[in-house]
Amino acid sequence: MAMRMQRRAASVVLSAVLGGWAGNTAVRAQEPNQAAVIRTIDAAVQNRYQTVLGFTDIERYQVFRGSDETRADAEMTARDTYKKGAGKTYTVLSRSGSGLVQKFGLDPLLENEERINDPATVAQSWFTSANYEMKLKPGGVQRLNGRDCFVLAISPKQKAPNMIEGTLWVDAKDGSIVQVEGVASKSPSLFAGTTHMMRQYVQIQGFPMATHARAESSSFLFGRTVILIDYSGYQLQLAPSR
DSSP, X not given: OHHHHHHHHHHHHHOOOOOOBOSOHHHHTSOOOHHHHHHXXXXXXXXXXXXXXXXXXEEEEEEEETTOOSSOSEEEEEEEEEETTTEEEEEEEEEEEOHHHXXXXXHHHXXXXXXXXXXXXXXXXXXXXXXXXXXXXXXXXXXXXXXXXXXXXXXXXXXXXXXXXXXXXXXXXXXXXXXXXXXXXXXXXXXXXXXXXXEEEEEETTEEEEEEEEEEEEETTTEEEEEEXXXXXEEEEEOOOO
16 A cells, blocks of 8 residues: 555656746846736646647656666556547556556556546646746746746645646746646655656647656655656647637
């Protein structure tokens, strides 16, 4: 049970992520307006939800224990299918490694992702001002992964295992997410240690889609555990442009 709860800590944090001066002289010359940036973020999230009717992608999961990240204890490849109004479903394409890690780590991870993306509750985990207190960090526009970004400190308005306390990078042009990094605001069990996570995004057909994620947790029972996820092969279905 303890192992399952620790693995689940990392997976829950996963079902719902640097710098340098950049941009033109006019942008750098003054600090951006915080309220305007937050409105842009909210609009970008809503536009993505309204426009992306569905997608599929291939996701590769690797689990490492201890200090060695050269050899995974378990791996899994799955196809993720999302449909607006229906949520996510996963089809496992391949597995290898520890059966225990598969059963108590990777399978619950997919289950948690499906649960977080339930259409009835998915909006509660969005990175929006309805769910998070957001505050611009000083420094103006910063460069990350080749993109000009605003950087915000985020804190969830309600503590939950799938809510992140940390830092959000958004594209300075349209407010779309570029990266999020932080810790789970609440541990799902007494057995699980603090879970640190990061997730990166790229623009695909004009919308931010995850490309890489990492979650690291530690407990006195099981030590250090790292889960890596790589996303590829996106196929998007978009609403007709008006």
